[in-house]
Amino acid sequence: MAQLDTLDLIVLVALLIGTAAYFTKGTYWGVPKDPYATSFTNANGAKAGKTRNIIEKMEETGKNAVVFYGSQTGTAEDYASRLAKEGSSRFGLKTMVADLEDYDYENLDTFPDDKVAMFVLATYGEGEPTDNAVDFFEFVTGNDVSFSGGGGAEDTPLSNMKFVAFGLGNNTYEHYNALVRRVNAALIKLGAQRISAAGEGDDGAGTMEEDFLAWKEPMWTELAGKMNLEEREAVYEPTFGITEREDMSPETNDVYLGEPNKNHLEGTSKGPYNSHNPYIAPIVESREVFTVKDRNCLHMEIDVSGSNLTYQTGDHIAVWPTNAGKEVDRFLNILGLSDRRHMVISVKGLDPTARVPFPTPTTYDAAIRYHMEICGPVSRQFVASLAAFAPNEDSKDEMARLGEDKDYFKEKVSNQRLNIAQVLESVCESKWTSVPFSIMMESIQKLQPRYYSISSSSLVQKTKISITAVVEEVRIPGSKPNIVKGVTTNYLLALKQKQHGEPDPDPHGLTYAITGPRNKYDGCHVPVHVRHSNFKLPSASSKPIIMVGPGSGVAPFRGFIQERAAQAKAGEKVGKTVLFYGCRKPSEDFLYKDEWEMYKQALGDSFELFTAFSRETSEKVYVQQRLAEQASLINELLQQKANFYVCGDAANMAREVNVVLGQIVAEQRGLSTEKAEELVKSMRSSNQYQEDVWS
Numbered sequence: 001m002a003q004l005d006t007l008d009l010i011v012l013v014a015l016l017i018g019t020a021a022y023f024t025k026g027t028y029w030g031v032p033k034d035p036y037a038t039s040f041t042n043a044n045g046a047k048a049g050k051t052r053n054i055i056e057k058m059e060e061t062g063k064n065a066v067v068f069y070g071s072q073t074g075t076a077e078d079y080a081s082r083l084a085k086e087g088s089s090r091f092g093l094k095t096m097v098a099d100l101e102d103y104d105y106e107n108l109d110t111f112p113d114d115k116v117a118m119f120v121l122a123t124y125g126e127g128e129p130t131d132n133a134v135d136f137f138e139f140v141t142g143n144d145v146s147f148s149g150g151g152g153a154e155d156t157p158l159s160n161m162k163f164v165a166f167g168l169g170n171n172t173y174e175h176y177n178a179l180v181r182r183v184n185a186a187l188i189k190l191g192a193q194r195i196s197a198a199g200e201g202d203d204g205a206g207t208m209e210e211d212f213l214a215w216k217e218p219m220w221t222e223l224a225g226k227m228n229l230e231e232r233e234a235v236y237e238p239t240f241g242i243t244e245r246e247d248m249s250p251e252t253n254d255v256y257l258g259e260p261n262k263n264h265l266e267g268t269s270k271g272p273y274n275s276h277n278p279y280i281a282p283i284v285e286s287r288e289v290f291t292v293k294d295r296n297c298l299h300m301e302i303d304v305s306g307s308n309l310t311y312q313t314g315d316h317i318a319v320w321p322t323n324a325g326k327e328v329d330r331f332l333n334i335l336g337l338s339d340r341r342h343m344v345i346s347v348k349g350l351d352p353t354a355r356v357p358f359p360t361p362t363t364y365d366a367a368i369r370y371h372m373e374i375c376g377p378v379s380r381q382f383v384a385s386l387a388a389f390a391p392n393e394d395s396k397d398e399m400a401r402l403g404e405d406k407d408y409f410k411e412k413v414s415n416q417r418l419n420i421a422q423v424l425e426s427v428c429e430s431k432w433t434s435v436p437f438s439i440m441m442e443s444i445q446k447l448q449p450r451y452y453s454i455s456s457s458s459l460v461q462k463t464k465i466s467i468t469a470v471v472e473e474v475r476i477p478g479s480k481p482n483i484v485k486g487v488t489t490n491y492l493l494a495l496k497q498k499q500h501g502e503p504d505p506d507p508h509g510l511t512y513a514i515t516g517p518r519n520k521y522d523g524c525h526v527p528v529h530v531r532h533s534n535f536k537l538p539s540a541s542s543k544p545i546i547m548v549g550p551g552s553g554v555a556p557f558r559g560f561i562q563e564r565a566a567q568a569k570a571g572e573k574v575g576k577t578v579l580f581y582g583c584r585k586p587s588e589d590f591l592y593k594d595e596w597e598m599y600k601q602a603l604g605d606s607f608e609l610f611t612a613f614s615r616e617t618s619e620k621v622y623v624q625q626r627l628a629e630q631a632s633l634i635n636e637l638l639q640q641k642a643n644f645y646v647c648g649d650a651a652n653m654a655r656e657v658n659v660v661l662g663q664i665v666a667e668q669r670g671l672s673t674e675k676a677e678e679l680v681k682s683m684r685s686s687n688q689y690q691e692d693v694w695s
Helices: 006-024 039-043 054-061 076-090 106-110 131-141 177-189 208-227 325-334 366-372 380-389 393-404 408-415 418-425 437-443 485-498 553-568 594-606 623-629 631-639 650-668 675-687
Strands: 065-070 097-101 114-122 162-169 201-203 240-244 277-289 296-304 314-319 344-349 450-453 466-468 471-476 483-484 525-531 545-548 575-581 609-614 643-649 689-694
Touching: 039 114, 054 097, 054 106, 065 076, 065 131, 076 097, 076 114, 076 162, 076 208, 114 177, 131 177, 162 177, 162 208, 201 208, 208 380, 240 437, 277 485, 296 485, 296 609, 314 466, 314 485, 325 366, 325 418, 380 408, 380 418, 380 437, 380 553, 393 408, 393 418, 450 466, 450 553, 466 485, 466 553, 545 553, 545 631, 553 575, 553 594, 553 609, 553 643, 553 689, 575 594, 575 623, 594 609, 609 623, 623 631, 623 650, 631 650, 643 650, 650 675, 650 689, 675 689
Parallel strands: 065 097, 065 114, 114 162, 162 201, 545 575, 545 643, 575 609, 643 689
Antiparallel strands: 240 344, 277 296, 277 525, 296 466, 314 450, 314 525, 471 483
16 A cells, blocks of 8 residues: 655645535534624613623522523513513512523533523424524433533433423424423433423413413422522512603614614615514515405515525515504503604613613604514413503502403403503503503513515525415404404505505505605515525425415415426426415415416426315315325325425314325225324424424
């Protein structure tokens, strides 16, 4: 064998170093930092946290309880804040709320035994951790977990750590509350001491709030016993200090009027564009795709050229909404703030760990219009906390009753789908001028972006993203407001009306500040970012696919089929492409009816469309029935390893499709029901069966 000389060795070592550097980029070095992740904190003049060591942070700030959250839409963060607030006011705990992605976990083995960690964890998608909880989840559940003291799982390194856990899930998904269950088991395996049973909230059953309330009371009792805590009368203590700035005008250049961060304020918006920093994208096309007057479905084309935003077919686009002017006015009016809506306010955290949820200085109007989920569901606990600020004794008693009696609350608030301003109006029409604005900031979630399945192909439309959205308008029988209107879809409808020449758009009687803060969205722009998804076409275009997507659930499949049609035109071999689509009537809401014909011409016999119309005749027909009728075809394609996709309603359609698929496998292959269900589950675990569903 030839000997390696010195030059050979030098070259070989250089190649090895270069290879290692290439494959570890983005993991151990060159990790991109998000300059906007702390933009609110920086905008408010607070110093960014200097440490990622949670124990060090707790010692520095004198805390003995930390509430970690894993949240995708803000709900888990809201529950975490409520837990921290209650622990402080009722039991004198020195609490802080912590985003899981802001801290390291290797040092949890040094967690002091006189402190407690609380985990509020939402399960996202198909049993996955939320984006901000991915690293934590992978760390505590990993096979080779290692802590700062050198101990592994077998050494029970977390034996000093006391913890409690509450999960947010949806029983319409197969992996119900999987995250809290797996984290709970992992922490116990690592030696941590769980105080009280882990709680599980069920959004699918509509019982999330009551599940949380039922869990926390026995939890507090057990925790108080373990940590020698004494309960006291809860008195409101503000987390934020609010100062009205008579010395400033809304026209002042450094006052935020809805801009999400400093670069947007200064008119120098730049990427990366993400969940902290939206791109103000032009809407280049908007049109109705329903043909009936009483229902709306929008198709929009969003131009992202020049933004460096990229997407892959099957991803989601996030739209950052604003609240309707009617609801902003209602909220300001009931709090007696209408005359001061444009008053400039500065907001400061009164605790060193408190995060102001939006940049300041701002105005009451801007904070409410752009940053607060004022039309969201109301919690019984929130209503109870406002009783002390009621205008008179009668309304105080009514608020207390609503807070204490869950059946009464359900009848008067939940079933009516009232927002917080409507609750206050229904209890007492007098102005609620004693309610501190700080308690509204603390108790109302941050206004969240809404996610829509992208209905275009990135192969065909690289810089233009399609949205397909049904405008939401839910009628509540017996409710005084009667109609609940979707915040974001009506905002999009207003933008569509503006683009089509209506000078003062007012969809369903709502108006929106569609030109944005300081008219920065003028010319029909909308703030967006892209969220990547695992809902993807197979890498080989020759692989068959089966898609089930009634209503607007067809959105991602338009992108899938658009892509396969382009591949076929380019001469690529395209596998069997089958779509099951359902709507009410072909003459009213058959989405993209003409386009399917066009794609059929490109794909030929490779493409088959099966339709189900639920209102065309006296017999209601749904996609799951059409699926059962094509049992032989479905089984044949599955045996060819076809990917199976479902998009749409999780509570009914997706669940029934899952059942029908199991029945098809059992009948076509002569298997028992149990064995067929196992096969369907294995399809899910191998990603052969994919869902993009909502409830």
